[in-house]
Structure formats: C-alpha cells, structure tokens
Amino acid sequence: MENFQRNLEKYAELVVKIGVNLNKGQDLMIESPLESLELTRLIVKKAYEAGANFVQVHWQDDVITRSKFEHAHDDALDYYPLWYTEMLERFVENGGALLNIKVPDPDLYAGIEASLISRASKAAAKARAKYQQYVRTSTFSWCLIKAPTVAWANKVYAELPEEQRVNAMWEAIFKINRVYEEDPVAAWRTHIEQLKRVRKVLNEKKYRALHYRATGTDLTVELPENHIWLGGDKANGSGIRFVANMPTEEVFTMPKRTGVRGVVSSTKPLNVNGALVDRFSFRFEEGKVVDYQAEVGYEHLSRLLDMDEGARYLGEVALVPYDSPISNLDRIFYNTGIDENASCHLALGSCYPINVKDGATLSTEELKARGGNTSLIHVDFMIGTSDLEIDGYLEDGTVEPIFRAGNWALEF
Numbered sequence: 001m002e003n004f005q006r007n008l009e010k011y012a013e014l015v016v017k018i019g020v021n022l023n024k025g026q027d028l029m030i031e032s033p034l035e036s037l038e039l040t041r042l043i044v045k046k047a048y049e050a051g052a053n054f055v056q057v058h059w060q061d062d063v064i065t066r067s068k069f070e071h072a073h074d075d076a077l078d079y080y081p082l083w084y085t086e087m088l089e090r091f092v093e094n095g096g097a098l099l100n101i102k103v104p105d106p107d108l109y110a111g112i113e114a115s116l117i118s119r120a121s122k123a124a125a126k127a128r129a130k131y132q133q134y135v136r137t138s139t140f141s142w143c144l145i146k147a148p149t150v151a152w153a154n155k156v157y158a159e160l161p162e163e164q165r166v167n168a169m170w171e172a173i174f175k176i177n178r179v180y181e182e183d184p185v186a187a188w189r190t191h192i193e194q195l196k197r198v199r200k201v202l203n204e205k206k207y208r209a210l211h212y213r214a215t216g217t218d219l220t221v222e223l224p225e226n227h228i229w230l231g232g233d234k235a236n237g238s239g240i241r242f243v244a245n246m247p248t249e250e251v252f253t254m255p256k257r258t259g260v261r262g263v264v265s266s267t268k269p270l271n272v273n274g275a276l277v278d279r280f281s282f283r284f285e286e287g288k289v290v291d292y293q294a295e296v297g298y299e300h301l302s303r304l305l306d307m308d309e310g311a312r313y314l315g316e317v318a319l320v321p322y323d324s325p326i327s328n329l330d331r332i333f334y335n336t337g338i339d340e341n342a343s344c345h346l347a348l349g350s351c352y353p354i355n356v357k358d359g360a361t362l363s364t365e366e367l368k369a370r371g372g373n374t375s376l377i378h379v380d381f382m383i384g385t386s387d388l389e390i391d392g393y394l395e396d397g398t399v400e401p402i403f404r405a406g407n408w409a410l411e412f
Contacts (some may be wrong), residue, residue, distance in 0.1 A: 004170070011179050012042035014246075016050055018188045018233075019143035020097040021197040024051025025115055027096040031058045036101050036147040043099065056207050062105045062151065065274075068120065069112045077119045080127035088131045091356065092399045095238065097141040105151035106334035108274035118303035125307070125376035136378070137354045137360040138234050141242035144175055144337050155334050176247040176326050176338070192243070193233035197412045199251045202229040202319075207392040210317065212264065212344075214388040216281060221317055221346075222259025224371030226357035236352070249326060251386045252318035254355035256371040258287035260314050264346065268339050268382040275300040276334070278383075287373075288312045289348075304348070310375030316347035316355075322386050322406030343384030344403075349377035383401050 016022050023402050028047045032040040044055045068076065091098075109117055125132070134140060148169035157165040174180055181187035212219040231251030233241045261284050269278040277297030277329075282289045289312040294301045320327070323341065326342035333339050351372040353359030359367060364374050390403035402410035 004044075007174050007179050007280070008039060009011065009042055009046075012039060012046045012172065012185050013175065014177065014184045014188065015099060015143060015145050016043060017185050018045040019145060019243050019246050020099050021240055022047055022050045022052055022097055023240060024139075026051075027056070027091070027094065028052050029056050029058065029091060029096055029098050031098070031100040033101060033147070033149055034059055034061050035149045035411050036103075039147050039157060040101070045046045050330050062108050062149075066112070068106060069109065071114050073390040077116055078123050080123045080273050082127060085127045085131055088128070089134070092131065092134045092140045095140070097242070097288050098143070098339075100142070100144050101147050102144045102147055102337060103149050103269065103335065105149070105275055106155045106269075106271050106274075106276060107151070108276075112275075114275065114299040114303050117275060117300070118307070122307055122376065124337060129376070132350075135238075136231060136350060136354070138244075138354055139237045139360075141236045141240055143242060143244060143246060145177075145246045146175065146335065146338060152335070156331065162347055172329060172331070172333075176329070176341075188243075192232035194412070195248075198408075199229040200410055201410060202251060202253075205392060206395060207402075208395050209393040211258070211391040211393065211399075212262075212383070212388065213390075214265075214383070214385045216361055217263060217383060217388075218263030219260070219262035219264045219284070221314070221319075222256040224254060224259075224289075224356055228254045228357060228359075230352075230355060245337055245341070247326060247338065247341050249324045250318040250345075252319045252352075252355070254351045254359075254372055255317045255346075256287070257316045257368065259371070260287045261285040263358055264335065264408050266381050266383060267298070267335050267385050268343060269334060270379070270381050271334055271336060272300045272304050272379065277301045277304075279350045284314075297401045304377065304379060307349075308376050309411045310373050311349055311377050313348070313373040313375070314346055315349045315351035315373045315375065315378055316345075318347075318380070318381065319390070319403070320344050320384060321403075321408050322384055322388070327384070340380045343382035344388060344390075345380045345382045345384065347378055347380040349373070349375035349379055 047055050141296045153165035153169040157168045178184050178187040209222045235244050263283045265281040280294035283291040386406040388406045392402045
C-alpha cells in the first residue's frame with residue numbers, strides 16, 4: 001500500500017507537470033469519474049502546488065450517463081446545453097487547462113439502440129464545435145489520462161480473480177506511463193525528445209504518399225503539400241508545451257482528404273460512444289469510405305459514418321511500431337487512448353489543422369483546399385500488425401521502406 005501511494009502521487013505530479021504542464025496563474029478543469037476520487041484529490045493538490053489559481057472538478061458516473069438513454073424523454077436526446085459549451089469556450093479563452101480522466105465502461109451502452117446514442121452524440125458534437133476547434137488547433141493545454149474503474153478492469157482483466165483486476169489495471173497504467181521510473185518526469189522528457197527525433201526525420205522526408213500492406217490491408221494514403229508530422233508534446237496558443245494523451249507512443253500527420261484508396265482492416269476493437277465495434281474493414285475510393293463491413297457493432301459503425309459528410313473521410317494517419325511498450329503488454333484495453341498507442345492507426349473525421357503549415361489560421365474552406373478534412377467526429381481505429389509493411393513515396397518518385405514486419409525501417 002505504501003508503494004502504491006507513492007506511485008499514485010508520482011502519477012499525479014507527472015500529469016500536472018508533463019501532461020497539462022500547468023503554469024502559475026492558470027485555472028485547471030478536471031473531468032473525473034467518481035471512482036477516481038483519490039487520484040483526483042492528489043492532482044488537485046499538485047495543481048495548487050504548481051501555482052494554479054483555481055481547480056474545478058466535474059465528476060462523472062457511468063450509471064448517470066446511461067440514465068439519459070433509459071429514462072429521458074425522446075426530445076432530450078437531441079438537446080445539449082449551450083450554457084455548458086459557452087462555459088467551456090470562456091474557460092479556454094481565459095487560458096485554462098483541461099485534464100480528462102477518460103475511462104468509459106466499454107460496455108456502457110449495451111442494449112441501447114444505436115440510433116439513440118448517435119442522436120445524442122451528434123447533438124453534443126454540434127454544440128461543442130467551437131470548443132473542439134480550440135482542441136484541434138491546440139489553442140489551450142489539454143490532456144487525456146487513464147485510471148482504473150471496476151467496469152473497465154473487469155473487461156480488460158476478465159481472466160483474473162475479481163479482487164485482483166483493479167490492481168492489475170493500476171500496474172499497467174503505471175508501467176505504460178513510466179511511473180515506475182525513479183524520476184517519471186525526467187523519463188517522459190527523454191521519451192518526448194525521442195519522438196521529436198522521429199518526427200524530424202519524417203518532416204525532412206516530405207513523403208508524397210504512404211502505402212500500407214498487411215493481411216486484409218492494401219491502402220495508399222496521399223499526404224498534402226506542407227504536411228507536418230507531430231508527436232510527443234505540442235505548444236498551445238501561449239507557447240506552453242503539453243502532452244495531449246498519456247500514454248503516447250505515436251507520431252501523426254494529416255492525410256490528403258481525397259487521396260485515400262484501397263482497403264484496410266482493423267486489428268483491435270473500437271469503442272464508439274460506449275459501444276464496441278470489432279473486426280471491421282473499409283474500402284476507400286478518392287478518399288471516401290464507399291464500402292464497409294463489421295462482424296460486431298455494424299449498426300453503430302453505420303451511424304458513425306453517417307454522422308456528417310466528412311465522417312467517411314480520414315483526418316489522421318499515425319505511426320506506432322509493433323515493438324513498443326504498450327503493444328508488448330499483448331493486451332487489448334478497449335480504450336482508444338491506450339490501444340491507439342499500441343498500434344499504427346487512422347482516424348475517421350476531422351483532421352488536426354496543426355498538421356499542415358499555418359493550418360491553425362485557415363478557415364474551413366481554406367483547410368479543405370489544402371487537403372484537410374472537417375467533420376463533427378474524430379475517431380481513431382487501429383490497423384497495426386506484426387506483418388505490416390509501409391512504403392513512403394518521395395516527391396522524385398523514389399519508394400523507400402518506412403515499416404517492415406510492423407516496425408521502423410528508418411534510422412532515428
């Protein structure tokens with residue numbers, strides 16, 4: 001117990017100093033499940049020690065979240081309060097930072113009609129569009145982290161005796177976040193520097209396109225002119241560096257909206273708004289999903305693709321070696337924030353404008369003209385395997401290996 005408390009405090013300090021990188025005089029908003037009370041209290045303590053002016057905690061509970069779909073009147077599913085989105089916008093505009101302990105129950109909406117979930121998700125996405133633009137342009141510091149809940153641990157470690165599952169989840173979270181290092185903050189700074197070296201090499205290459213080959217996958221993804229690879233940390237509008245997802249092992253950029261063609265198959269389950277989709281595939285023509293299959297969650301996938309016109313186009317391409325810390329745990333976490341950092345992945349929906357030169361200053365029309373996609377959604381799905389091969393096409397027509405047998409073929 002003594003070791004656990006020490007590691008929990010190290011984790012809290014890590015997410016404040018590296019995740020949101022809270023500076024003196026900032027406000028901090030924390031979104032946390034009720035089960036994460038102890039961790040949240042420690043984060044609040046560390047935030048005030050770092051100089052926070054004010055820390056606000058928004059508590060969340062899966063039973064309460066599900067209640068809307070079980071008991072609310074029908075019109076409530078199409079409603080999202082503007083007062084709440086306006087509060088978020090003002091919070092960002094006043095320089096606040098957001099820390100989200102994001103751990104939804106993978107089976108939260110089991111038995112709930114997909115159409116109901118889709119309606120509520122669309123209403124929220126529309127109402128939060130301006131706020132999401134702040135997120136995607138890194139206007140402010142934000143960070144997604146993980147902490148065990150009973151429902152999540154029961155799903156991930158179902159083979160263990162029930163009393164061991166939450167502890168096993170804590171062990172995994174500490175391990176993938178480098179909490180067991182003597183100085184996790186220093187270990188993360190070293191890790192971020194390595195990701196910067198990777199993205200530097202990729203940015204110097206200026207690939208015209210990527211070609212993916214694996215079992216069930218033969219996909220070409222063109223990259224727009226002046227695309228930018230990012231990974232590790234990024235700067236907000238005030239120049240403060242932050243890490244948007246902890247853990248993180250990826251480098252990522254923007255695909256050309258109309259430049260995707262071929263077929264791609266998923267390699268891990270996907271949690272879509274609290275509903276699982278698994279063993280699915282897409283066929284792309286001129287950037288658009290024109291056909292798709294799913295053995296599990298087909299209706300939920302259909303609703304996702306029909307969210308808006310941009311939902312059938314890609315907004316992100318991310319590279320993660322198969323031989324990496326999370327992947328080597330050989331476990332599916334049913335949480336995209338972790339699973340995407342164990343696997344190469346793509347994302348349906350909106351791009352991150354910061355993945356193209358001067359993208360944060362572009363209008364929607366200008367971004368689209370530069371090759372970016374816009375949508376109410378941004379949903380990552382995993383495609384990495386031990387047999388994945390990726391070739392890069394240079395501007396002069398040269399083709400060179402980027403991945404072989406699931407891992408980097410480039411030197412960094």
